[in-house]
Amino acid sequence: MTEKQSKTPISRRKFLKTSTLVVTGAAIAYGAVSVPLLRSDRLRLRPPGALDENLFLASCIKCGQCLQVCPPQVIELDDISQGFGIGSPYIIPREGACILCNGLPCVLACPTGALNHDLSLGKDAEMGLAVITNPDTCLSVLGVNDLVYRLENLGKKKTSSPDQTELKEILTSLIKKLTQDEKKAWQTKFALADISDNTLLSILKQSEHADLKWIINFAGSSGQAQKACQVCLEECPIKDEKPIVFVSKTNPDTGKKYVWPSVMKTCVGCGVCEEKCPTPAASVKITPRLEWSEKQTGIQTRKENLT
Ligand code: SF4
Ligand code: SF4
Ligand code: SF4
Incomplete structure (x- = not known):
């Protein structure tokens, strides 16, 4: 990267930060943040850097710039069928989570600073907090392996052949985790030339050999x-900060041991865990950070709301 290229985002940030202050100042001067605001009729997970909800809705001009630059296209805009806050951007993690992409292009693209230009790193995003909402289905609590679980579910589907895309995804992960002896057993079963991951995966191309039951x-x-x-x-994109720690616990009633996914303060609420959770309804869900709604909803601040 040239010196010029490396400086460009910084100077743009400075420019946008200045314009944020001007727009926010103007909003306050005109009473925009103290008048009743149009807001969404449900809690929304906003893109990274979103100001507190009231100020966000006052500052966002519903231009859709953030949506246009989002590489995985996970930002949606509220429409009239969803109540107030029409045109304001939000994310439905289960349908597509924020991957906290480098440089946070949505933040850079926001012309008003409704997505705060002070934010430059995904690890500081503070969008919300992951909460284990369905411990009864959580595979960690149940002691079940995710790949085996997904394979068994695939086997239960009443279709003539398994969904090849999903099967490929599962087998690609599974093969990487097999021991050498297990790879050799796989090689023998399907009479394959060697035990490289690609060779083991080649059974997908020989459908007569793709024996799902085996x-x-x-x-x-x-x-x-x-x-x-x-x-x-x-799958969590916050790699160094360990937002989830698996803690061994004992059920006081049954004495049964289980492992609980405990969410730490370093979770930023990006929603990748909710999107990727393999259970039919996600066992983990994101509580959006909305300081303004704490009193109305009983939702605690992210620092107190740890599971
Ligand atoms: S950080 Fe990237 S993935 Fe997340 S909302 Fe912004 S542009 Fe989209
Ligand atoms: S991904 Fe879902 S099922 Fe797996 S441990 Fe996390 S919350 Fe539980
Ligand atoms: S635990 Fe990780 S993946 Fe889940 S919301 Fe928090 S930061 Fe994102």
Whole structure:
């Protein structure tokens, strides 16, 4: 990267920061933040850097710039069918989470600073907080491996052949986690030339050999089956800060041991865990950060709301 290129985002940030102050100052001067505001009729997960909800809705001019620059296209705009706050951007994590992409282009694109230009790193985003909302279905609590679980579900589907896209995704992950001996057993079963990951995966192209039942049994007896789901942590984009820690606990009533995914303060609420959670309804969900609604909803601040 040239010196000129590396400086460009910084000078743009400075420019946008200045314009934020001007627009926010103008909004306050004209009483825009103290008049009743049009707001969404439900809690919304806003893009990174969103100001507190009242100020955000006052500052966002519903231009859709953030949406246009979002690489995974996960930002949606409220429409008239969803009540107030029409045109304001939000994210539905289960349908597509914010991946906290480098440089936070949505923040840079926001012309008013409704997405705060002081924010430059995803790890500081503070969009919300992950909460284990369905512990009864959480595979970690149940001690179930996610890949085995997904394979078994695929096997239960009443279709003539399994969904190849999903099967490929599962097998790609599974093969990476097999021991050498397990890879050799796979090689023998399908008479493959070697045990490289690509060769083992080539069974997908030989549909007559893609014996799902055998694969399900094989996965269920592999070492991997002993490892309960940690998908939320594995997929979390905040890599160094460990937003989820798996804690061993004991049920005081039954004495049964289980492992609880405990959400830490370093979680920023991007929603990747909610999107990737393999259970039919996500076992983990994002509580958006909305300081203005604390008193109305009983939702605590993110620092107190740890699970
Ligand atoms: S940081 Fe998130 S919302 Fe913003 S552009 Fe990237 S993926 Fe989209
Ligand atoms: S991804 Fe996390 S919350 Fe979802 S089932 Fe696995 S451990 Fe539980
Ligand atoms: S735990 Fe990780 S993936 Fe889930 S919302 Fe928090 S930061 Fe995002």
